[in-house]
Amino acid sequence: MKARSRIGALGCAVIGTLLVLACSSASGPRPTGEGARSSLPDLASMLSGHFQGTTPGNALRVDLSTLGARAGTRFDVFVTTSGRYRETNVRRAGLLRLETQGRDVHAVYVPHFDATVTPLSREATRFTEEELRSACSLYFHPSGDGYVGETPGASSCAQALPGAVGKWTLEVDPAGIRVRNVESGETLRFAKSA
Numbered sequence: 456m457k458a459r460s461r462i463g464a465l466g467c468a469v470i471g472t473l474l475v476l477a478c479s480s481a482s483g484p485r486p487t488g489e490g491a492r493s494s495l496p497d498l499a500s501m502l503s504g505h506f507q508g509t510t511p512g513n514a515l516r517v518d519l520s521t522l523g524a525r526a527g528t529r530f531d532v533f534v535t536t537s538g539r540y541r542e543t544n545v546r547r548a549g550l551l552r553l554e555t556q557g558r559d560v561h562a563v564y565v566p567h568f569d570a571t572v573t574p575l576s577r578e579a580t581r582f583t584e585e586e587l588r589s590a591c592s593l594y595f596h597p598s599g600d601g602y603v604g605e606t607p608g609a610s611s612c613a614q615a616l617p618g619a620v621g622k623w624t625l626e627v628d629p630a631g632i633r634v635r636n637v638e639s640g641e642t643l644r645f646a647k648s649a
Contacts, residue, residue, distance in 0.1 A: 495560050498553060498595055499521065499524075499532065499553055501601060501602070502519050502551070502553070502632075504518075504647055505518050505647070506518075507645060507648050508538070508540070512540065513643060514538045515538040515545060516536070516537055517534065519532050519534055519551070521533075522550070529554045529555070531550060532550070532553065534548065534549050534550070535548050535573070536548075546570045547570065548572050549567050550579065550580060552564075560595045560602070562592060562593055562595060565582055565586055568583070568586055595625070601626060602626070602627045603625065603626050603627075604624070605624050605637070606622055606625070621636055621638050621639075623635065629647070631645050631646040632644070
């Protein structure tokens with residue numbers, strides 16, 4: 456059961472992701488004025504490309520591909536997680552929709568339970584009723600050089616991300632992604648690769 460929890464944490468990180476209910480976000484100062492960066496394109500840029508697991512036993516690769524944008528207010532990112540975590544082979548896919556919410560970014564992750572779906576599939580942006588009911592959401596806000604968000608907690612994301620029970624913080628910056636279980640401190644790190 457412990458391995459499933461860690462695999463679920465991975466999914467939460469990517470979703471950031473990744474993630475149909477509003478949840479609370481961590482509080483902190485938000486930049487204002489001319490120096491404030493535009494959150495949505497900035498976060499979408501950080502959440503694109505390839506990420507490699509760097510924590511012990513984490514041989515997972517996370518690939519994020521932008522599928523489309525709408526007038527700078529929404530980005531759709533296809534998320535594929537594959538590889539091995541400890542003794543378990545992993546292959547998961549889903550869509551992360553990022554939308555502007557003032558200075559914050561609302562992120563909704565909808566899983567694909569069919570692991571054969573790819574970013575090039577017709578089904579990449581089409582979902583079954585079960586997949587839509589399993590969606591998970593959170594809000595990212597600017598923090599330092601990146602963004603931070605927190606899942607709602609309890610078991611609200613457990614269908615989208617098996618084993619993702621409890622609250623998880625998600626930190627995204629130009630160098631990578633970090634996911635941490637608020638209660639246990641368990642952490643997964645992913646470095647952005649070239």
